[in-house]
Amino acid sequence: MNIFYLLIGVSLFAALIFLAAFIWAVRNGQFDDQETPARRILFDDDVIEEKEADTRIE
Amino acid sequence: MENQKFYYDNKIVKLFILATIIWGVVAVLVGVLIAMQLAFPAFNFGLEYTSFGRVRPIHTNAVIFAFVGNAIFAGVYYSMQKLLKARMFSDVLSKVHFWGWQLIIVLAAVTFALGITTSKEYAELEWPIDILVAVIWVVFGWNMIGTIVKRRVQHIYAAIWWYLATFLGIAILHIVNSFELPISLFKSYSIYAGAQDAVVQWWYGHNAVAFFLTTPFLGLMYYFLPKAANRPIYSYRLSIIHFWSLIFLYMWAGPHHLLYQALPEWVQALGVTFSIMLIAPSWGGMINGLLTLRGAWDRVRDSAALKFLVVAVTAYGLSTFEGPMMSLRNVNMITHFTDWTIAHTHIAGMAWNGGIVFGMLYFLVPKLFRTKIYSEKLANAHFWIATLSILVYAIPLYWSAVTQWLMLKEYTPEGFLAYPIFLETLTQILPMYTLRIISGVMFLTGFLLMVYNMFKTMAAGEMEANEASEAPALVLQGARNPVKETVHRWMERRAVRFSIWVFVALFIGGAVQIIPMVFIKSNVPTIAAVTPYTPLELEGRDIYIKEGCYTCHSQQIRPFRWETDRYGEYSKIGEFVYDHPYLWGSRRTGPDLARTGYVNGPMYKNAAWHYQHFMDPQAMNEKSIMPRYDWFARRKVNLDMTPAKIRAMQTLGVPYPEGFDEEAVDDLIWQAEQIAADLKNSGIDIEPTSHMVAMIAYLHKLGGDIETQATPIIEETPNTENHEAGE
Secondary structure, three states: OOHHHHHHHHHHHHHHHHHHHHHHHHHOOOOOOOOHHHHHHHHOOOHHHHHHHHOOOO | OOEEEEEEEHHHHHHHHHHHHHHHHHHHHHHHHHHHHHHOHHHHOOOHHHOHHHHHHHHHHHHHHHHHHHHHHHHHHHHHHHHHOOOOOOHHHHHHHHHHHHHHHHHHHHHHHOOOOOOOOOOOOOHHHHHHHHHHHHHHHHHHHHHHHOOOOOOOOHHHHHHHHHHHHHHHHHHHHOOEEEEEOOEEEEOOOHHHHHHHHHHHHHHHHHHHHOHHHHHHHHHHHHHHHOOOOOOHHHHHHHHHHHHHHHOOOHHHHHOOOOOOHHHHHHHHHHHHHOHHHHHHHHHHHHHOOOOOHHHHHHOHHHHHHHHHHHHHHHHHHHHHHHOOHHHHHHHOEOHHHHHHHHHHHHHHHHHHHHHHHHHHHHHHOOOOOOOHHHHHHHHHHHHHHHHHHHHHHHHHHHHHHHHHOOEOOOOOEOOOOHHHHHHHHHHHHHHHHHHHHHHHHHHHHHHHHHHHHHHHOOOOOEEEEEEEOOOOOOOOOOOOOOHHHHHHHOHHHHHHHHHHHHHHHHHHHHHHHHHOHHHOOEEOOOOOOOHHHHHHHHHHHHOOHHHOOOOOOOOOHHHHHHHOOOOOHHHHOOOOOOOOOOEOOOOOOOOOOOOOOOOOOOHHHHHHHHHOHHHHOOOOOOOOOHHHHOOEOOHHHHHHHHHHHHHOOOOOOOOHHHHHHHHHHHHHHHHHHHHHHOOOOOOOOEHHHHHHHHHOOOOOOOOOOOOOOOEEOOOHHHHHHHO
């Protein structure tokens, strides 16, 4: 039943891609900004303030 | 930087809102009708167009694709414009999307009533409409991705990832599951057969739940819940983590719809494992939603919109716990083929999807029309009626499921089935079906209160079709990336690249399950005794599909003593190799029909019995709830199509002899005359080419090829190399 080889192989392949993506993400400081995007949507009707929010640079 | 002036397209949002409301009423109304049919067969009205088998797909498709679908588009078109500070990419695409989708809905309703269906649940549309769906879906995706490209906000908010996943997920699922071979404008055969077709179908079915009823709704939750509560989402990090894990895990769980059925063991085990794992990402969404309301619960007290959203998110948590539990084999034994599944889907549909839609509408409509809701009291009344109706729906059906299961497996001390007649177990739960009607009427009442409230609100306010706004143009950061830019930010900036990532995640999950099943023959042992359907039987099978018999009758006997004693030998994979499409069913409102053709089995009935039963089921069993099918005696099989059907089957690998298509009609008439002669002996005069004769031929074919016990089953494996490799 070589289905199992295919299955395990592809599963591991997929899992490794995501593991790599995750490690890369952490190392690159993916989770540094957890506040701004969540808060900004609350002001999306406010045209004037939006200008400030968008030009924010880390 | 200079501000750019632009206009939000509010009109398209309004159109989708109106469509949501109108189709929602229709969907619930049809739901009430089929609930009445299940309790009182008189509500089938004796007409083919209104019989349960044809109306049930209208209800499910209307709820999923008309009500929920239009609500998704309304929410997406509103929130994307606001989040990205941009008008939708193209007004033409928006209009084509809207009117195209409504056309699909109308075509769906008409074709289902006429019995034009593929029989694959939630994918019943025939091939020309499938193509239309694909085209309109691409229009939607094009419009969405176009908007992302021309956005004025650098960051792509969480909700939009879910929308993108929805687009890509449904595109893949719809295309893979809809591979069918057309024989005419209104008829096609699935290219997959039997167990393979079942796996593909439930891969689709399960992931349609994922990518049509879950991911877009999580997106809507991530926008409308914070907006309605005026608080930021609890954890932005959690939203990233549970997004990726959810879209990856969902693809693998489909086989939990086929536990204990004719499917390789490893496929079932895979489905169970991933179903359990799905609790984690699902609850990530629920926790994130509910914790957003930390310190804002006082607002829930005052707002019907927030109340609906809270019930929705809570129901999402309940359903995504219940689902994995139902995919455990020992629980699935009870819940599968009984009303438990029906209760499960309705908690998800009425509370989670319904709740998000109602919450969104109560928040959005007043905002769009720059006024207050016409009556907060009516909205609260709607909330309480709807919530109560969900309990009135679910509790009786849970009760019904357990009752029926206990009765079905009950044995007398002498070792016989205590309730050998399936109908006894159904009669016992009929009071629960009456309660379901009450629930439906309650839900409909609440819904109508909302419709009134919404139209009053719309009349009181005024919507700006093109709402002006300003924002600075987006400076593409491309080469000038800040050093500390995150991967997610990088991907978000490039919508196309992000889409590719999602595609890769989805595709791996799907391909692993489907490619082996289709291409590795060792999965499907063929049984030498199983023969293809004769032309007459094939015509009968197509009538079975047309009338939606599979909506109430399964063709799958699970390996339990209380099923094999009742229906006969359990179903084998090899018995279904000529089934394009498979017809295993998902709910037994009537008994299983897998072995109605096994002459010495408990399910066999002679031709005269079938004739009388189709003409008037209640005359045979007073308490039966089956609709009558007296038009079977009048309707004639269209013999012009028969040769094309045989040729199509040959193309799909069914081993009819060369040139058999030309003899097919003669063969059909020869077999039909035999059955007609048999009926004549019982004093019944009938045209040999009537639907009745074809149906009887089909029912006398089912499960009769296997000689149970008498001779051992020879399981041939065409490709022995596959076996050796694994051993």
